[in-house]
């Protein structure tokens with residue numbers, strides 16, 4: 001395997017009326033909830049897929065099927081930790097991750113530092129290795145109509161044992 005590997009993940013979850021959403025392991029109070037089998041943390045799901053994708057290990061649905069009652073209401077931070085353990089077992093470590101959350105609402109700027117910290121903590125990494133950004137879609141499309149939230153995640157993995 002090569003010294004560095006790149007991975008990309010993308011996930012979407014639908015919004016419904018509610019009292020808050022989990023994003024990057026952080027509870028964001030708002031007038032919505034994310035519809036999902038797990039806790040609905042669409043950002044961590046995209047990050048899991050990016051990690052798995054980097055080493056061609058499949059995707060989140062393969063590792064944690066949404067038909068499996070064990071994952072009903074699952075804490076996505078635990079799914080993320082499991083995915084990262086698979087990566088580490090292959091001899092790789094995360095160099096950096098960059099996430100873009102497309103959400104018309106709620107306003108996420110004030111939650112971003114806690115989100116970065118939460119991911120860094122789940123992976124036992126420095127906060128400087130984790131970037132989280134938010135954008136609206138200028139009221140265009142399903143995100144713009146606040147029907148759902150979409151997240152893109154990109155990761156770079158580095159092999160530990162190669163100079």
Ligand SMILES: Nc1ccn([C@@H]2O[C@H](COP(=O)(O)O)[C@@H](O)[C@H]2O)c(=O)n1
Pocket residue numbers: 102103104105106107108109110134135136137138
């Ligand atoms: N849910 C969101 C979306 C965006 N932001 C912040 O606002 C900035 C401007 O967003 P545009 O979609 O108009 O580019 C963006 O760069 C974010 O800083 C946010 O906090 N929450």
Ligand SMILES: C[C@@]1(CO)OP(=O)(O)OP(=O)(O)OC[C@H]1O
Pocket residue numbers: 011012035036037038039040041045060061062063064065066067068071072074
């Ligand atoms: C996370 C899992 C867990 O069962 O279910 P969901 O919360 O529905 O999320 P999805 O992004 O559809 O990924 C599939 C599953 O791995």
